[in-house]
Amino acid sequence: MVVEEKDPVDVLTELPEGEGITIGAGEQLPESLWKVRLRLFWKSFKRNWTLFKENKIGLAGLAVIALFALMALSYPVMRSAGPWQNDAVYNPVIGYDAPRAEFEIVATEADVVDPTTQMDANKAQLWCFRVVAGDTCVIPQQPAPPGSDHWLGTDPLGRDIASQLAFSTRAAFLLGLIAAVVTVGVATTIGSIAAFYGGWLDNFLMRVADLVLLLPLIPILIVMSGLWQINLPILGVLIGILSGFGGTAIVLKSQALSIKVKPFIDAARVSGGSNWHLISKHIIPNVLPLSFLYMMFTVTEAVSLEATLSFFGLLNIDMSWGIMLNTAQSQGYLRSGLEFWWLLIPAGVAVTLLAAGFFFVGRAMDEVVNPRLRAR
Amino acid sequence: MSEQNGQTRVKVENLQKLFPISKGLFRKSTDFVYAVDGISFEIKEGESLGLVGESGCGKTTTGRVLVKLEDATGGQAFVHNSDRDEMIDVMDVESPEDRKEFRKHVQMIFQDPYESMNPRRTIYDIVAEPLKVHNLGTTEEKEQRVVDLLRLVGLTPPEPFLFRYPHELSGGQRQRVAIARALVMEPTFVVADEPTSMLDVSIRISIMRLMLELAEKLGVTYLYITHDLAVARYMCDKIAVMYLGKIVEMAPTEELLSNPMHPYTRALLSAVPVPDPSYQRPQVEIEGGVARAINPPDECRFIERCPFAVDECKTAHPNLFDRGNDHLVACYLVAPDGSWTGRERAKLELRS
Structure with missing residues (x-):
């Protein structure tokens, strides 16, 4: 048979022997395991960050x-040490603060010249009980527009x-x-x-x-x-x-x-x-x-x-x-x-x-x- | 390489693995692929058996059944338990605890060094995994053992390799790591599923030499699955040739290579490349590819491709018979004394 004459193994080139294979006494690893793991994690994190960073939308x-x-x-800081310390005013749920506006009461709607300072008595009944012409009525403004007290106004x-x-x-x-x-x-x-x-x-x-x-x-x-x-x-x-x-x-x-x-x-x-x-x-x-x-x-x-x-x-x-x-x-x-x-x-x-x-x-x-x- | 009459390490009798062909949710399948159909062999201490055959002949399935990655559908298999010096019945290994215990003694080296390692784990994790699963030793002891193993498989110095990822290693280095993983539990029996087929030819010989060296040093027995006769010749004391789920010929390596009897073995051998440009290749006529092993009819499995088939071949698949010199052949054309009744005809064909 053919194989007898030509050894197929000869086809494979012999490589030089590797380094000696011995079970060594073994020396201690230079680092402890968790440190190595931490470093590996950091390395892979950096690699992923490089990829992530390429995407501007991300x-x-x-x-x-x-x-x-x-x-x-910042919220707890603002409430405890910042400008929102007043709980009665700045509590997001039960706080209340409205800038007050003073209105001069006139008899009828036709007498109103400046609507930002004057109001007819009929309408003023909603806020001030039994006012008549000549009185003043203080009306809270809410929602109030943004201002220095309320940066985004009030609701x-x-x-x-x-x-x-x-x-x-x-x-x-x-x-x-x-x-x-x-x-x-x-x-x-x-x-x-x-x-x-x-x-x-x-x-x-x-x-x-x-x-x-x-x-x-x-x-x-x-x-x-x-x-x-x-x-x-x-x-x-x-x-x-x-x-x-x-x-x-x-x-x-x-x-x-x-x-x-x-x-x-x-x-x-x-x-x-x-x-x-x-x-x-x-x-x-x-x-x-x-x-x-x-x-x-x-x-x-x-x-x-x-x-x-x-x-x-x-x-x-x-x-x-x-x-x-x-x-x-x-x-x-x-x-x-x-x-x-x-x-x-x-x-x-x-x-x-x-x-x-x-x-x-x-x-x-x-x-x-x-x-x-x-x-x- | 070893004394021939050592202790039996692996014994397989009539091993059978059928894969049902699914026919739907509620219908019981009646068709089966006969991946491994009644094969028997025995591997002695320090010996290694080469399982040779084409793709799809069932050699990998045999290996997977022996490491319990698949459950056999029939037959028996025993693997030696070196701790208690007794044979483990592979068929009895059922419960998770049994399986875990079984895998202290049996390991596997996979074909593809690129896919057989979890890409997210370091080399240390990969090699130490069996130790972790079996909860052996403290962290320092595991570390030490892994370092020793890596040195043993020729990754020296081992420390720089410990915390690399598989993709940072070359194919040869990965296969060394795979060998280290397989040997970390000091198994008695290792199934090597074409461990060198994915490697460069230049790396192959060093891996094979390493495996032989380790076998001698650690007393490991290999079942070496390959399609390459040259590799099998280098690695194995005995070769079994498989065809469609059956072993058709089994003999000690040199006996099989110098005196092949089965037509299929002869065809395989004639296909081995020879580095001689003036060499005239003798043609052994086999046609076609491997048939599908779905419900094979009761005839010789090789009949469709055999150029020498006679009427007798249609009766049943021939049994393996010893033709002297520990040479087993399953062919009607081989006489009990080993002489081949089809030999005259074959000579004619070889000449033409």
Whole structure:
């Protein structure tokens, strides 16, 4: 036979021997493990930051978020040591302050020459009891336009808008954080488990996910707010579950499926890893970047949903951007256009900006996580 | 390489693995792929068996069944437990605890060094994973063991490698890490699934030499799965040739290469490249590709491609018979004394 004459192994070139293979006594590592890990984390963080920074929209989003974070952090300072110390005036919920205006009372409407200082007796009855012509009547002005006492004016109930705005920022961040953490937790767990075990469990979880995906979120929350008292943390958890169990779980499951078939999962199984070890140490760390991305989008969703529900007055919340808008609307100032702009613009812009900020950061993270989207 | 009559480390009897072809949610499938269909072999201490065959012949499935990545559908398999000096019945390994215990003794080296490591974990994490799973030793001891292992597989000095990520290493270095991971528990039996097929030819020989060296040093027994006869010859004491789920020929390496009996083995050997431009390749006529092993009919598996098929081949798949010199062949055309009844005809064909 052929092989007898020509040794196929001779075809392979012999390489020079490597360095001596011995089990050494082994010296101590120069650094402890956690220090090395910290350094590795810092290194990968720097690398990701370099990628993130390329995207100007992402940076803008980050700047907006930083601005709001500053606002949220400044609030307690302003209330305890800053210009908003007077609780009776600057409390965002029960504070009251209205600049007073003095009116000279005239007999009839026809006698009014200067409407900023004069008022007819009939109309003045609303504020001053039994006044007649020649008296003076002091009338509180609310909503008051921006001034030195109230930087963004006061609302129809005489409360300081700047104080409300800063106070509500904290609530928005809290809500976003709760919703995002719950979403990531639920979606990552459900997605990984469904992908890993497959079979009827996968079928069941994915059909539930389809169901949740089909539920109209706002009507469901409206019904729920009618049945129960919903406050901010509960709303965060609800939004987290509803958005985490729906689309996000489906996306993360598909990602987990592509990781489940990688040979390193088999390798970990051969190493003796239990199912839970495989899920927690191998599948979840590999879907986590994607779930952080969805975390950002959930914050956007939560902030705007809260504004929507508060605007309808459905939530059991003292103060929020949505409630500020709700106050303006319920007192009838929504139809006066931009005459009372300080009632609408600050809260409306805050909702839009914060939601957009998180969305832009999410988009920029998308490029870091998903190399195919990167510009060359 | 080793004494031939050592202790049995791995014993496989009539191992069978069928994959059902799904027919829908509620219908029971009646069609099966016969990936591994009743194969038997035995590997002695310090010996390594090469499993050779084309893609799709079931050699990887055999390996996966032996490390319990797949559950066999029939037959028996035993792996030696060096701690208690007894044979573990692979079929009995069912509960998670049993599996965990089983994997102290059996490990696997995967084909693709690029995909068989979690890209988010460092080399230290990868090699130390079995130690962590089995909760062996303190952090310092694990670290020490990993450093020792990396040095053992020739990644010297090991410290700079510890906290690199797999993508920072070359293919050869990764496969060394994979070997370190497989050997960190000091298993008695390692399934090596084409560990060198994805590597550069220049790296291959050093990896193979490393594996042989480690086998001698640590007393590891390999089941070496490959499609490359040259590799099998270098690595293995014994070679089993598989075709469509059956072992068609099994013999000690030199015996098989110098005296191939089964037509399929002969065809495989004639396809080995020879570095001689004036060399005239003898043609062994086999046509077509590997058939699909879905519900194979009761005839010789090789019949469709065999140029020497006779009527007898249509009766049933031939059993493996010892033709002397520990040489087992499953072919009706090989006489019990090892002489080949089709030999005259084959010579004619080789000449033309």
